[in-house]
Amino acid sequence: MERLQKVIAHAGIASRRKAEEYILQGRVKVNGKLVTELGVQVAKGDQVEVDGVPITQEDYVYYLLNKPRGYISSVTDDKERKVVTDLIPDETRRIYPVGRLDYDTTGLLLLTNDGELANLLTHPKHEVDKVYVAKVKGIATKPDLMPLTRGVCIEGKKTAPARFDIISIDHKTGTSIVQLTIHEGRNHQVKNMLQAVGFPVQKLKREQYGPLTLKGVQTGQFRELSHKEVNQLKEQVK
Ligand code: URA
Numbered sequence: 001m002e003r004l005q006k007v008i009a010h011a012g013i014a015s016r017r018k019a020e021e022y023i024l025q026g027r028v029k030v031n032g033k034l035v036t037e038l039g040v041q042v043a044k045g046d047q048v049e050v051d052g053v054p055i056t057q058e059d060y061v062y063y064l065l066n067k068p069r070g071y072i073s074s075v076t077d078d079k080e081r082k083v084v085t086d087l088i089p090d091e092t093r094r095i096y097p098v099g100r101l102d103y104d105t106t107g108l109l110l111l112t113n114d115g116e117l118a119n120l121l122t123h124p125k126h127e128v129d130k131v132y133v134a135k136v137k138g139i140a141t142k143p144d145l146m147p148l149t150r151g152v153c154i155e156g157k158k159t160a161p162a163r164f165d166i167i168s169i170d171h172k173t174g175t176s177i178v179q180l181t182i183h184e185g186r187n188h189q190v191k192n193m194l195q196a197v198g199f200p201v202q203k204l205k206r207e208q209y210g211p212l213t214l215k216g217v218q219t220g221q222f223r224e225l226s227h228k229e230v231n232q233l234k235e236q237v238k
Contacts, residue, residue: 001041004030006116007048011055012094027051058093060114062225062233064209066217067109073100084109088222098122099185107132107206108214111222117230120237121210124160127183128236131208132190136199139169140176145197148180152196159193160184175202210236 002010008019008028022028026036029049042048048055065087067073072083075096084097088111098110098118112118121128145166151158160183167177176199180190191201207214211232217223225233 001043003038004028004035004040004042004048005038007042007057008050008055010058010060010113010115011048013050013055022050058113061091061093061095061112062114062117062230063088063091063095063111063222064212064214064217064225065109065111065222066214066219067101067106068220069104069106072103073097073109084111087220101206102188102191102204105204105206106219107204108209108212109206110209110212110225117234117237121233122185123237124184126237128210128233129181129183129208130185130206130210131179131181133167133177133179133205133207134190134194134201135203136176136178136194136201137174138176138199139171139174140166140178140199142166144199145178147197148193152193154186154189154192154196159186159189162193179207 004023005016005019008014008022009016013019014022020038023035023038026034027050028035030040030042031047044057065084067084070082071087072081074083075085077083085095088095093113095111095113098112099122101107101109120126145164148162148164151161163181165179167179169176178194180193182189190204194201212229
């Protein structure tokens with residue numbers, strides 16, 4: 001069951017707010033009966049009409065993609081670069097990425113047509129942990145990275161405290177592999193945070209998103225989330 005205004009909004013007819021107005025204005029019918037109050041729930045098979053025009057209820061779909069480098073986290077690109085939805089070619093519903101990964105960042109990206117869940121997941125107040133693994137220039141030590149746990153200033157605004165782990169260091173190439181867990185999603189946040197403590201990022205991969213990992217999904221591949229996984233995500237943003 002879904003709230004009526006959500007079903008109308010999801011059909012692309014109007015925003016949630018507008019859909020509420022339509023209901024209050026007496027423009028919406030469910031199974032032929034006028035509905036003028038908010039909060040009514042509708043089921044899959046219910047026939048919803050706005051101004052006498054039936055709407056089609058589209059199923060929600062949730063994909064976990066292992067994004068390769070060289071794809072834009074968008075649905076279209078004005079420079080005609082490849083976009084992440086190209087990797088899910090047979091999907092005809094209007095799916096879009098939940099947040100974004102940079103063009104050269106790889107790893108876990110969710111795509112869905114559930115705008116409400118997407119908005120909740122990307123809101124920093126919900127603090128969904130995202131785990132990144134970065135290859136950085138320089139030999140990182142714990143004291144070097146400690147400021148990340150208190151937050152660092154980026155473009156005049158302090159980041160929320162992050163957790164880090166040094167996975168390995170390579171003295172030969174003068175590089176380190178660092179894992180960073182954050183729950184915000186500012187633009188280029190991980191790159192900027194590591195740069196702020198003196199370690200420019202050479203490669204970046206997102207390995208986890210809340211309870212989800214890339215296990216079993218090769219680069220460029222995707223899978224649908226199970227009901228259980230979708231519910232776990234919903235639990236995180238309650
Ligand atoms: N932080 C970044 O710097 N880039 C990404 O793609 C994701 C997080």
